[in-house]
Amino acid sequence: MASATIRVAATPLVRYVLRRADDALILGHRLSEWCGHAPIMEEEMALANMGLDLIGQARALYTYAGEVEAEGHDEDALAYLRNERDYLNLLLVEQPNGDFAATMLRQFLYAAYADPFWRAMMASTDPTLAAIAAKAEKELAYHLRHSAEWVLRLGDGTAESHARIADALTALWPFTGELFANDAEEAALVSVGIAVDPESLRAIWQSTVSETLLAATLSGPASGWMQAGGRNGVHSEHFGHLLSELQYVQRLIPSAVW
Amino acid sequence: MPTPNTPIWEVFIRSRNGLSHRHAGSLHAADATLALQAARDLYTRRGEGLSLWVVPSSAIIASDPQDKGMMFEPTASKIYRHPTFYEVPEEVGHM
Numbered sequence: 001m002a003s004a005t006i007r008v009a010a011t012p013l014v015r016y017v018l019r020r021a022d023d024a025l026i027l028g029h030r031l032s033e034w035c036g037h038a039p040i041m042e043e044e045m046a047l048a049n050m051g052l053d054l055i056g057q058a059r060a061l062y063t064y065a066g067e068v069e070a071e072g073h074d075e076d077a078l079a080y081l082r083n084e085r086d087y088l089n090l091l092l093v094e095q096p097n098g099d100f101a102a103t104m105l106r107q108f109l110y111a112a113y114a115d116p117f118w119r120a121m122m123a124s125t126d127p128t129l130a131a132i133a134a135k136a137e138k139e140l141a142y143h144l145r146h147s148a149e150w151v152l153r154l155g156d157g158t159a160e161s162h163a164r165i166a167d168a169l170t171a172l173w174p175f176t177g178e179l180f181a182n183d184a185e186e187a188a189l190v191s192v193g194i195a196v197d198p199e200s201l202r203a204i205w206q207s208t209v210s211e212t213l214l215a216a217t218l219s220g221p222a223s224g225w226m227q228a229g230g231r232n233g234v235h236s237e238h239f240g241h242l243l244s245e246l247q248y249v250q251r252l253i254p255s256a257v258w
Numbered sequence: 259m260p261t262p263n264t265p266i267w268e269v270f271i272r273s274r275n276g277l278s279h280r281h282a283g284s285l286h287a288a289d290a291t292l293a294l295q296a297a298r299d300l301y302t303r304r305g306e307g308l309s310l311w312v313v314p315s316s317a318i319i320a321s322d323p324q325d326k327g328m329m330f331e332p333t334a335s336k337i338y339r340h341p342t343f344y345e346v347p348e349e350v351g352h353m
Binding site: 040041042043045046049142145146149153 | 264285286287288291292295296298299300303
């Protein structure tokens with residue numbers, strides 16, 4: 001039955017692609033939750049545009065993961081028919097939207113990592129990943145620019161906007177360590193030029209983030225204990241609720257299309 | 259919602275090289291940087307643009323609709339200003 005949960009035959013490359021696909025799908029889904037709720041029409045469109053960019057990236061990555069896996073799983077099966085523990089996204093991207101400040105800060109913290117990630121990935125020895133990267137990099141460059149402008153204005157804005165984004169920074173900071181998570185499986189892909197060494201992105205992420213926070217009159221939290229787990233399918237309590245909404249139609253009406 | 263913190267901006271898009279920027283619409287934004295980003299997000303979602311201008315609406319000096327008789331009607335009787343009375347010699351070809 002098409003709505004039954006699928007099991008993914010996860011080779012290292014399949015897992016590597018799924019991790020990035022899940023980041024894009026879950027953050028794109030979070031942004032879609034803003035539809036009809038944004039503070040102004042201009043940001044309603046900006047949030048939807050960013051969400052659609054991410055869902056487009058997820059589609060390309062899932063399709064490729066399905067080809068590499070070669071078990072007949074298409075993008076929909078991979079997006080909708082796995083269980084919670086089989087999603088490998090960063091904990092950061094599944095965190096609830098909160099207020100506009102929290103959403104923009106989450107976008108900024110992710111884009112400051114994902115933009116240089118995709119830029120580096122353009123040199124991947126895997127031609128499909130390099131092609132996806134070339135498209136994603138342009139999209140993430142804009143997400144970074146747009147979210148950074150808002151971090152600046154909210155931090156350096158009114159007392160209330162400053163307090164809200166400062167709260168968001170405290171709440172989201174423990175999820176930033178996982179951006180640079182690595183394991184032996186990924187290290188092997190790095191060594192053959194398919195994957196990007198996340199450690200090589202740390203300095204550029206730190207410099208983007210610290211420069212923006214400084215300009216926004218926000219003090220970066222001291223680097224303390226960091227949350228991890230999403231990359232191996234161990235999620236925060238918000239994730240089950242997100243999935244139940246994300247998967248609802250596919251689970252209710254198997255193979256629904258429009 | 260128009261508020262004093264987000265004035266109105268007019269958006270102009272150039273769709274191709276060689277064409278002029280054309281008025282596309284308006285938006286609300288707190289400052290020029292956000293106005294340009296909002297113009298991108300609102301008006302160029304379907305590949306409409308190669309270049310964008312945003313201009314504060316308050317910077318536009320408009321003609322008064324009350325003056326339209328004086329301003330525009332005198333040209334209505336001057337059809338000789340339209341270049342339809344000139345025969346183009348065949349040797350010129352397509353102009």
